[in-house]
Amino acid sequence: MTRVTQLSRQHALLAHLRGASGRLFDAQVLAASGQQVGRPSDDPSAAGLLVRLRAEMSSRNAEVERLTLADLQMSATDAALDAATQVLTRIQEIAVQMATETLPPEDLQAAAEEVQALHDELVRIGNTEYGGRYLFAGQTYDQPAFQAEGTYVGSTSGVDLHLGDGGVVEVGTPGDGIFRGAGGGTDLFATAQDLIAALQAGDSDGVQATLDAVQEGLDQVIAARVSLGTRQDFVQSQAARSQDQADLLDADVRALSEADLTAAYTELADAQAAYEAVLQISSQALSVSVFDFLR
Amino acid sequence: MSLFDTLYTARSGMQAAQVGISVTANNTANANTEGYSRQVVDLASAGTLSTRGLLLGQGVTAGQVTRAFDAFTESRLAGERAGLSYAATLSTAYASLEALFEDGSETGLPALLSGFFDAFASLSSAPDDAAWREEALAAAGELAASFSSTAAHLGEQAELADASIATEAALATDLAVRIADLNRQIASAEAGGGDANDLRDERGRLIGELSEYVEVSVVEEGDGSVTLLVEGEALVQGANARSLVTSTDPATGLQRIYLQGDDGSRTDLTDRLRSGSIGAAIELRDERVPELLAELDQLAYDLVIAANAVHSAGYGLDGATGRDLFETPTAVDGAALGMRLSADVEGDPDALAAAADPAGLPGDGSVAAAIADLASAALVGGGETPVDALAGLVARIGSEASSAYAEAEQRQLVVDGLQAQRDATSGVSMEEEAVNLIRFQDAYEASARVLSTVQEMLDTLLQI
Numbered sequence: 001m002t003r004v005t006q007l008s009r010q011h012a013l014l015a016h017l018r019g020a021s022g023r024l025f026d027a028q029v030l031a032a033s034g035q036q037v038g039r040p041s042d043d044p045s046a047a048g049l050l051v052r053l054r055a056e057m058s059s060r061n062a063e064v065e066r067l068t069l070a071d072l073q074m075s076a077t078d079a080a081l082d083a084a085t086q087v088l089t090r091i092q093e094i095a096v097q098m099a100t101e102t103l104p105p106e107d108l109q110a111a112a113e114e115v116q117a118l119h120d121e122l123v124r125i126g127n128t129e130y131g132g133r134y135l136f137a138g139q140t141y142d143q144p145a146f147q148a149e150g151t152y153v154g155s156t157s158g159v160d161l162h163l164g165d166g167g168v169v170e171v172g173t174p175g176d177g178i179f180r181g182a183g184g185g186t187d188l189f190a191t192a193q194d195l196i197a198a199l200q201a202g203d204s205d206g207v208q209a210t211l212d213a214v215q216e217g218l219d220q221v222i223a224a225r226v227s228l229g230t231r232q233d234f235v236q237s238q239a240a241r242s243q244d245q246a247d248l249l250d251a252d253v254r255a256l257s258e259a260d261l262t263a264a265y266t267e268l269a270d271a272q273a274a275y276e277a278v279l280q281i282s283s284q285a286l287s288v289s290v291f292d293f294l295r
Numbered sequence: 296m297s298l299f300d301t302l303y304t305a306r307s308g309m310q311a312a313q314v315g316i317s318v319t320a321n322n323t324a325n326a327n328t329e330g331y332s333r334q335v336v337d338l339a340s341a342g343t344l345s346t347r348g349l350l351l352g353q354g355v356t357a358g359q360v361t362r363a364f365d366a367f368t369e370s371r372l373a374g375e376r377a378g379l380s381y382a383a384t385l386s387t388a389y390a391s392l393e394a395l396f397e398d399g400s401e402t403g404l405p406a407l408l409s410g411f412f413d414a415f416a417s418l419s420s421a422p423d424d425a426a427w428r429e430e431a432l433a434a435a436g437e438l439a440a441s442f443s444s445t446a447a448h449l450g451e452q453a454e455l456a457d458a459s460i461a462t463e464a465a466l467a468t469d470l471a472v473r474i475a476d477l478n479r480q481i482a483s484a485e486a487g488g489g490d491a492n493d494l495r496d497e498r499g500r501l502i503g504e505l506s507e508y509v510e511v512s513v514v515e516e517g518d519g520s521v522t523l524l525v526e527g528e529a530l531v532q533g534a535n536a537r538s539l540v541t542s543t544d545p546a547t548g549l550q551r552i553y554l555q556g557d558d559g560s561r562t563d564l565t566d567r568l569r570s571g572s573i574g575a576a577i578e579l580r581d582e583r584v585p586e587l588l589a590e591l592d593q594l595a596y597d598l599v600i601a602a603n604a605v606h607s608a609g610y611g612l613d614g615a616t617g618r619d620l621f622e623t624p625t626a627v628d629g630a631a632l633g634m635r636l637s638a639d640v641e642g643d644p645d646a647l648a649a650a651a652d653p654a655g656l657p658g659d660g661s662v663a664a665a666i667a668d669l670a671s672a673a674l675v676g677g678g679e680t681p682v683d684a685l686a687g688l689v690a691r692i693g694s695e696a697s698s699a700y701a702e703a704e705q706r707q708l709v710v711d712g713l714q715a716q717r718d719a720t721s722g723v724s725m726e727e728e729a730v731n732l733i734r735f736q737d738a739y740e741a742s743a744r745v746l747s748t749v750q751e752m753l754d755t756l757l758q759i
Contacts, residue, residue: 005333005722006326008715015711040393040693041700048690050398055409055682059670062413066420139650139658142423157655162419162664166671172658257398290729 013282020275027264027271036259046256053253060246063164067239070161070171074232076130081178081225084125087118088188088218092211094118095195099208112199119192123150126179136175145175150189152176163238169231178224186216298756300344300351302749307354308742311338314357315735322723323732330500332362332721334492362492365720370513372713373503377510377571379710382703384575385583388452389696392587395445396689404441405685409670411438416667419660422649423612431663432636432644439621439634442595446588446631453584456576460550463573464539467508471523471536474501478520479534485519495519509539510570526567528554539564539573549580587692588631594684596630597675599623602666603637609648609662611640616653618646620666 002008029038040047094111103111126146128135137145137154145154152175159172176182179189191213198206318336325331337360341353396403414434418427477498484491498521505511505523512524516533523531530537535557541550552568553561565581568574599621606620618639624630640646650659675684 002719003722003724003727005718005724007329007722008718010327011711011714011718035398037398039696040396040398040689041389041696042693044690044693044697047396047398047693048686051405051686051689052682054399054405055412055670058406058409058413059416062416066417069420133658137658139655141658155655155658157652157659159658160661160664162416162660162667164416164667164671166668290726294729294733 009285013278013285016278017282020271020278024268024271024275027268030259031261031264031268034259034261034264035257037257050253050256053249053256057246057249057253059164060242060249063242064239064246066161067235067242070169071232071235071239073130073133073135073171074228074235076128077135077172078225078228078232080125080128080135081221081228084122084179084188084221085218085225087122087125088214088221091115091118091192091195092214092218095207095211095214098199099204099211102204105202108199108202112196115192115196115199119150119189119196120148122179122188122192123148126150126175133172135172136178138172138174141172146179146189150180150193152180152182156182161235164242169234169238171231171235173224173228178221181217181220185220186213188217188220191217298749298753300353302746304341304352304354305742305745305749307341307356308745309739311336311355311357312735312739312742314360315731316739318360319728319731319735323725323728326723326725326728330496330503331723332364332492332496332499333723334360334362336360360490360492362496363721364495365717366515368713368716368720369499372710372717373506373513374510375706375710375713376503377506379703379706380507380572381570381575382699382706384572385579385699386696386703388456388575388579388583389692389699392449392452392584393692393696395448396692402441404438404445405682405689407434407438407441408681408685410434412667412670415663418647418649419664419667422660422663423657425644428612428644428647431647432640435620436636436641439636442591442631442634446591446595446629446634449584449588449591450632453580456580456584457549459576460552460573460580461541463508463576464541464552467505467573468536468538468540470501470505470508471531471538474498474505474521474523475531475534475536477501478531482518482520482533491519506571508571509568509573525554526564528562528564530554552577583695587688589628590684590688590691591631592627592629594631594675594681594688595634596624596627598669598681599630599634601669601672601674605662605665605669606648608651609665610650610653610656611648612645612657614653614656615646616648618648620647 030036037043037046037050094115098108098111123146126136127144133141134143134145134154135141137143139155139157139159141154141159143153146152154174154176156174156176158170158174160168161171162168174182177185179187181187191210194213195207195210198204198210315336315338318334322333337358339356339358341356343350343352345351396405400406411434414427414431418424418431421427477494481491481494481498484494502511502513502521502523509525511530512527514522514524516522518533520533521531522529522533525539528537530539537557538555539552540555540561541552543549544551551563551565552573553563553565555561565577569578600623603619603621603623607617610616611618619637620640622633622635622637624633635641647663649661649663650656651661651665652659655661670682671680673680675681679687
């Protein structure tokens, strides 16, 4: 039989106290922080995984932010192109009316002045600013895209949004293609100038001759809107996808790192009770002595 | 056989009971003394005297006072103490190291690393935006500062370990000197036929203390002295102790530890000593921390080189090119500690190169995007992305810390178990001592009674 000595009692009680108070401390930290993996040693592989997941989540969230801003910019571009469509439609109405009817010179002059105003409006639309950016100036969006008479002074390179997976989507299309027909399209400004010249000269054949070009210009702007819309759809769905991924990652991170609070509080109560029991037993055990019972 | 002989016999009983009481008193007094071994008095009959053909006993003698002691448990306990203190030293260091990598910390290296890439991704979508530029520059600066402070903190742990080696070597030497002195006292006490129980207990306690600094093998010699060996080299032999001394290695600036004799001869133990708290400190300083630092340095170096290669090919908002983002490190070693923004971009957000082509200013963000894309480039150590490399480092620190804690806990259990064995063998039981007290008191009273009886008989005789 093992002898029980003073020191056996003391050391054993001390070890139990140490164990119970260590367990209580761990339970307190777990319940207070709500974190299952606080320090890397709590679960080394989960800690490594958490670093990856959090980095991925943060990059997704940043991507959502960029995509949302791009979406707003594209909406503004769409609104500008819508305005351009309306201007062109009005030019078309004037051109059709002037080509089919015979009107006095003062009406022609008035029509020419309206087309000039519409031309200037079109240039203003080409120089639409959103959030400090000239939307149709390409990469040099800190400067206007067009000079007053319609010369394109922007960059020929579009503004790209870089996605996290290395993909690229164009959010800022240079205006020289849309408004000036660069690369084989219709020059809206030149067409307007032609119409003005024909109107001023009272040349109804000349006015007639611009009708096709006006229609082509209208088609060109509509095509740009369609292309923009397609890209905007992509940006929106990409934003939604990234947001979904960020949410999933967030759920994963929570599942890995957060403590099950019910279990944590149960363990805390258990550990508290165990600690109190050990304290109680210690104080009782150490106060009993054989000498209390002798004589 | 005379009445006087019986008087002497009774006296021997009283004397033996007195010795018994005194041993019991000593045991009771030392019931709570760590390292004390319960003492037992060996009583023996005092032999016989032949008187008129009768063999009559001469009473009792209190022979030796021995101590209840198990040499095997004692030496295992010392060895396990060395293991416990080794594991405890590592645990303390890891607790401090891993605090740098707490999950979810906003200011930890992992958060700042992904923050750096995210900031450049954001910059790529608005390269002329002053706020984004400020943010990207701040993110790069914070990343560099975090690499540097993490490396500094790791280095600090190595320095603390280095400093503790010298302090603890001095304390261990002091213990060795005291043990050698006790060796001398024990040998001379026992040579005269005496008991050196308390001296032996004291020596055992000091050996236990010494074991916390460095593991020693204990060889008991014939004269009662012990020889203590550290890594096979004698630290204490008889009344002589050698010293554990440290001196700074001019090549590394770190302490080396030697076993030095009186004649000044030295044995270098630095690369051999891996036990006790001194061994743990050397291991931390020479192996554990440098390995973690090397991983951190490699990550910092590869990241800086890759980021600079992309950045220096790009153009700042001012149209200038060829500028590094970070200061280029001269070597992998120390890259993390020395990481900082290059002087070209520091304090000048417009100097950040976001554009690949000066004609694309300010809307071209492809270089900023390329820096952000380094997050998923296998650039570290030739095959890992920066985030993966950092995740690996965190997992490594975590698993090393966790096994250090587990080892400390397990060794504590082993020490507790051996301590319980020692307590059972050598500890003082109050119940036993209470019984002994009654036993010796009764024996004393009985012998006294014999004495008074003999005295009455003598009185009777004298009255005849």
